[in-house]
Amino acid sequence: MGIRIKVEPRISHPPILPLTILVISLSMGFLGIGVLFAFYGINPFAAIWKIFSGSFGSLYGLSETMTKAIPLILIGAGLTLVFRAKFWNIGAEGQLLLGAIFSGYVGLNLGSLIPSFFTVPVMFMAGFIGGALWALPTVILRTKFNVNEVISTLMLNYIAAEILNFLITGPWKGKTQMGFPYTDDLPHHATLTLIPGTRIHIVTLVVALLSALILYVLVYYTKFGYELRVTGDNPHAARYAGINFMKITMTMMTISGGLAGVAGVGELAGIHHHLSYPSSISSGYGYTAIIVAWLAKLNPLMAIFSGIFFAGILVGGDAIQISLGLPSATVQIFNGILLFSLIMGDYFLTHRVRVVVQA
């Protein structure tokens, strides 16, 4: 008698399978995180309980989770679009910073030139433009110069961070900030209204939810969405069908970069009210949003839920960092392990693994 493990491709799968695999993948991910905690002499059950109770277990935790979900939904929804066409935009972090810089300029300098009622809308527009402008060169580099977009988007992240550092320590350094490397605070009419008692900037939240919904319709119910999906599934077929790769990529990178820029406006005008170090304006939202998009199975609408889920991981991660004295990098480990468990799970969607007992 012998036992063999047999792997065969699946032709079809029951409708419940994706959800089952998702749940199992995430559980395996948390198991991995638990092992790491145990290795560090920390009770894994207590730690994982702390992550979720810290993020979803109290009104304060929930409000912080929603606050951090705003940039993740905005960027994650945009990334579902570009990843679908297999254009690897890893540059949302830089696009977010450019959005903050552009809208910061408007908020700090144009306040006296435009009616105060228009300031916030103009800031959102400026942020969208800033993010999109930071995204578009990578399309030209890819289509005209054959430069891999993973590299170009990443390099632009570092460049954006250095530009922001330069601005806050140099020409834009605020005179009212007692020597700290911040710009002056935005005037009151250039800041966003919060839900009382929370840090949830309601306008950006609404924009994020609407964006996810609109992108969902765009991907599944329009000609553009169809062309986008064909380009991703089969670039050769797309070319023969006369689909213009450059045009598709330009459009979706404008949207993806622009939404990251909008996330930057939200962080600046809703939370910080002045520009400061890149790592305080964005705590890695541009990178975390990559996992948000992947967990959402590249469905923009699902990015809402996966955005909230990963915002919870960020908030819960902060909670255990403080209570257990762990460094902020810990959350990156969670992100890495969870992303690995998600892509490993994908295998079981397309393959069936059976244990065969032979007599």
Added chain:
Amino acid sequence: MNELIISVAHRTLVAGTPLLLATLGEILTERSGILNLGIEGMMAAGAIGAFATTFVTGNIVLGIAVAMGIGISLSFIHAFVSVTLKGNQVVSGLALVMLGLGLSGLWGKSYVGNPLPVGTPELAIPFLVQIPYVGPILFRQDPFFFLAIILGVIFWFALKYTRWGIMVRSVGENPGASEAQGINASLVQYVSTMIGGALAGLAGAHLSLSYSRAWAEGMTGGRGWIVIALTIFALWDPLRAYLGAFLFGGIFVLQYVLQPLGIPPNILGLFPYLITLVVLVVAMAGKDSRKHSAPAMLGESYTPTS
């Protein structure tokens, strides 16, 4: 003036060494058809592994071995996802970066601000070091430098002329045909990816043991991503990797040379990243994506038909 030239040239080679080590590894990995974007994470984890081990034991060789072991273990995960599970290699590489940076931050927390008690010895090659200019620049370096130079030649020769190298290249070009020739394509890809990981770990060890002799979170500073760019710039040729790695070593050093001229440090700080883009544009200019020498199956998972 002479001393300045010698010092700048010397430091250029030092700064280029980790780039060369990791680029050689990535060239091998990509030649076998596997795209590993996780260099930044493996480098960071290797750097803290080497630092912590050397700090505790005082044994540099042990530190280097641990760094390489970490690189091998992390790249094994990537190979498992890419080769066995046929998962998305871009996403797996990104996950590796997150994992590596996260682990290094967690592990390194208690080592921040501690200088290394022992340093890597500099080796001076007898007689050759006496040559004016060239001697003190090229022949008085730490062992990492000499190792990187020798590995470059070995990789070039092995990929081009040995049976093993031909196997790696044929798997990267056409795994199906390679298997028909009796080559175990999966094994070749696993081994190539893990050697790449070992070299990324080694590059990290150089950063923490020799380059800065300290640990700081984020000390890899995007070098892992520059390595990915250098691999393309080198057109997957180990000999061209020398050129790219030391060119970028020079750019890192240039930041410090130009600082007295009054250019703001943040503007100088963005040079390496900006120049990476410029260099890639120049390297790829006029090259058709189908004609330049990227391995044909790079980043594509291969499913045997049997």
